[in-house]
Amino acid sequence: MIHALALILACQLAGEILARLVALPVPGPVLGMALLFVLMLGLPRVAALIQPTGEAILRHLSLLFVPAGVGVVGHLHLLSSHGAGLALALIGSTVLALIAGAGAFVLVARLSGSVAKTEHPDA
Amino acid sequence: MRDVAEIWSYLAESPLLWLCATLIAYSFGDWCATRAGRAPLVNPVLVAVIVLAVILWVSDTSYATYFEGAQFVHFLLGPATVALAVPLWLHRATVRRALLPILAALIAGSSVAVLSALWIGQAFGLPGDLLASLAPKSTTAPVALGISESLGGSPTLTAVLVIITGMIGAIVVTPLMNALRIRDWRARGFAVGVAAHGIGTARAFQVNPQAGAFAGIGMALNAMLTAALAPWALAFFL
Incomplete structure (x- = not known):
């Protein structure tokens, strides 16, 4: 547990340092994720060490954005003055992204002969 | 006393x-x-x-x-982002087997999510800092906050937009996919993971385990792609 946590934090630290060194626009933790993924692929011992701790952290992922979410109290004026635009942007882009993502998946799966094992029965 | x-x-x-x-x-x-x-x-x-x-x-x-x-x-948002490597690693065989459809859906879903949000937002006259907060809204919260901050947006506003996006995705995905007659569980799950991150993924797991696994993969991959894509997309709209 402690070793796994230390490794996760070390990956994050390495990611933060790398992001600043190379002046990448990608957040440090994302680079840390990529680094950890490569380590897990290359070293089965690391994968076995990380898996239970990683799953424990991710099980309560949504708790972690409560503090930032409460920050909405400082943005209520923005939400009311630009509410319509924000609402339409969120709804419109989510629907379009769902159509684009699922459509591209089905199309390329058909072209590349990657078949689904099970399907939604009545759609 | x-x-x-x-x-x-x-x-x-x-x-x-x-x-x-x-x-x-x-x-x-x-x-x-x-x-x-x-x-x-x-x-x-x-x-x-x-x-x-x-x-x-x-x-x-x-x-x-x-x-x-x-x-x-x-x-803990930072370590949690790093820990997203775990589901990606767990499903590595599945990813390899469906690599081409996954890449196509990732690029299509991720770029449409960012570009259409910025396009609609700009059409409604949202100012630049709001657009920066809006751009990463389909990404999982820890990553979205980091992207928003590096783009000059407001991380706290992004957190709220991310949650609302997740809820919208979770509500519309099933009726929308049924209306489009998309029956492949992998496509349905992956699309909702890309468009609506963890909240969409939780919804996919309720409907079908394979859809849930693919949603988790979509969420993790989208976190990486949006981090790279959002700065370019935003520069195009500002």
């Missing part, structure tokens, strides 16, 4: 009170969501945010004071 006001003034200034309040509010939100049969509208984060916002308002506490305590939870 000590004066209640005296005890309050001690508690209100210590991190313990607001850390504790955050965990209790989330547990309450989770309880509400369970009672509501995990309906997408009753999101535990949304319930917790509303409860805490009301408590802060009633007790006349500033967000800065609240954050003194809540920062310990907030800090």
